[in-house]
Amino acid sequence: MVALGGNAMTGPGESVRADHQIAAVEAAAEQIAALANDGHQVLISHGNGPQVGNILAKNDLAAYVLTPVPLDWCVANTQGSIGFILLNALDRALARRRVDMRPAVVVTRALVEADDPAFDNPTKPIGRYVDEATAERLSHFGQVLREIEPGRFRRVVPSPEPREILDAPAIDALLKAGLLVVAGGGGGIPVTRDAEGVLHGAEAVIDKDLASVLLARQLGADALVLATNVDNAWINWGKDDAAPLGEVGLDEIRRHEADGQFGAGSMGPKVAAIRRFVEDGGPMGIITALDKIGDALEGNAGTVLRG
Numbered sequence: 001m002v003a004l005g006g007n008a009m010t011g012p013g014e015s016v017r018a019d020h021q022i023a024a025v026e027a028a029a030e031q032i033a034a035l036a037n038d039g040h041q042v043l044i045s046h047g048n049g050p051q052v053g054n055i056l057a058k059n060d061l062a063a064y065v066l067t068p069v070p071l072d073w074c075v076a077n078t079q080g081s082i083g084f085i086l087l088n089a090l091d092r093a094l095a096r097r098r099v100d101m102r103p104a105v106v107v108t109r110a111l112v113e114a115d116d117p118a119f120d121n122p123t124k125p126i127g128r129y130v131d132e133a134t135a136e137r138l139s140h141f142g143q144v145l146r147e148i149e150p151g152r153f154r155r156v157v158p159s160p161e162p163r164e165i166l167d168a169p170a171i172d173a174l175l176k177a178g179l180l181v182v183a184g185g186g187g188g189i190p191v192t193r194d195a196e197g198v199l200h201g202a203e204a205v206i207d208k209d210l211a212s213v214l215l216a217r218q219l220g221a222d223a224l225v226l227a228t229n230v231d232n233a234w235i236n237w238g239k240d241d242a243a244p245l246g247e248v249g250l251d252e253i254r255r256h257e258a259d260g261q262f263g264a265g266s267m268g269p270k271v272a273a274i275r276r277f278v279e280d281g282g283p284m285g286i287i288t289a290l291d292k293i294g295d296a297l298e299g300n301a302g303t304v305l306r307g
Helices: 018-037 049-061 071-096 132-139 168-176 208-219 250-258 268-279 290-297
Strands: 002-004 043-046 103-106 109-111 124-130 145-149 152-157 180-183 189-193 199-201 224-228 247-249 284-289 303-306
Touching (some): 002 018, 018 071, 071 103, 071 189, 103 168, 124 132, 124 145, 132 145, 168 208, 208 224, 208 268, 224 268, 247 250, 250 268, 268 284, 268 303
Parallel strands (some): 002 043, 002 224, 043 180, 103 180, 224 284, 247 303
Antiparallel strands (some): 124 152, 145 152, 189 199, 284 303
16 A cells, blocks of 8 residues: 655645646556556556645635535545546556556545544644634634734644545445555545434544554555655755665554654654554554665665565
8 A cells, every 4th residue: 555645746845736646646556557567566646735735725715605515525526536537647657667557546535533532632734724814704703713823823723543444345346456546545434423423524634654553554564665756765864964764664664653654744654653553463564765765675675664
């Protein structure tokens, strides 16, 4: 399973212009097609932060004219739009290599608990930065905004723990049929289940890496690869003795986490994700750059965690 970071879906400066997104996705598709050409069965998940931010900005600008799109719909919209350009790009990349495989996209829901504490304590920043006056105006629409930097505010929303990827059986069936599957986009569409068993969308966003861990575990993936914009996780970052992490075991990665080696807003969540995957019985968790995935699967690149 390969989880594509947001940088793989956007242009320079996280540009979400359509042509920039298409160019970025086409570059990512070439790397995925190379994996398929090497004989790997591939499942792809992806981020959607900049794309959701784009929808939210449109919400804000049109709020006095149109009903804002709720967050669960935002995630669903991005699963469709990113999935569409991924399908086109993968079709081309696979055909160029004469790989007899078709891609498919699954609209994917992630079950969260309605009483998850995150709903009472929104902490996940999303969308654009705004000034204080704009933040005050947006708060009248029920948004929670916090000052992230002096004079710069962002909306914060709940980010509950995913408990089950509800559409895993459909994803599994497509994989067994030989398709290259894109699923779990943006961490999945958050849904809760009421007392009667009925599912409802939730105003929240789910961490893409945690959802990828859950989906990889449900499907019994041999490896979970978090593709990012650096070749490795590092220790002692910014110091004279900074060093990239290569192949490590659980005890070592836990020790580095306890020492605070990985930033909470950068590499920390990714390291925690591959650790959780391996702790839950996954054979191998990897953090590396998109163009190094093939080498990392062979143990020759990236940060590779084994149990």
